[in-house]
Amino acid sequence: MQNKAITFGTSQVDLGPAPIRSDWILEGSPVTRNKLLSGSTDGTANTYIWDCTTGRFNWFYDIDETVYVLEGSVSVRDHNGITRTLVPGDTAYFPAGSSAEWTVDKYIRKMAFIQVPMPRPLRFAKSVLRSLKRMVRGNGADAAPNMFPSN
Numbered sequence: 001m002q003n004k005a006i007t008f009g010t011s012q013v014d015l016g017p018a019p020i021r022s023d024w025i026l027e028g029s030p031v032t033r034n035k036l037l038s039g040s041t042d043g044t045a046n047t048y049i050w051d052c053t054t055g056r057f058n059w060f061y062d063i064d065e066t067v068y069v070l071e072g073s074v075s076v077r078d079h080n081g082i083t084r085t086l087v088p089g090d091t092a093y094f095p096a097g098s099s100a101e102w103t104v105d106k107y108i109r110k111m112a113f114i115q116v117p118m119p120r121p122l123r124f125a126k127s128v129l130r131s132l133k134r135m136v137r138g139n140g141a142d143a144a145p146n147m148f149p150s151n
Helices: 120-139
Strands: 026-028 031-040 045-060 064-072 076-077 083-086 091-094 099-115
Touching: 045 064
Parallel strands: none
Antiparallel strands: 026 045, 031 045, 045 099, 064 091, 064 099, 076 083, 076 099
């Protein structure tokens, strides 16, 4: 039987070096650090805490990432040239395949929720399975009990 223990933590953790690729840095010498806080059992999702000092750099996303700003601020410019400043309490979603230019004036500390995108054929299969579940459940509770148990 797998361990199903709940794990508790705090945002006050020791972060380790997580340097930005040098060819992504546009200005300054930003110092970045992170710490893996949790990972899904299937390996497709992780939660990190991350921080960065002053600098300007590009970031290219090969995964889906949602960020939640804990401290400091950052200006993020998308590929259309639209800039948005994120401050504590703000969130932003960066889908796989996107890119952004980050400008950190002083310091930024964020939570990053990362997920590996599901390949298109699997997304289709999952949507078919959901439709089948709705159809079975829509025909009465006795139609096929536990045929598609929820996880």
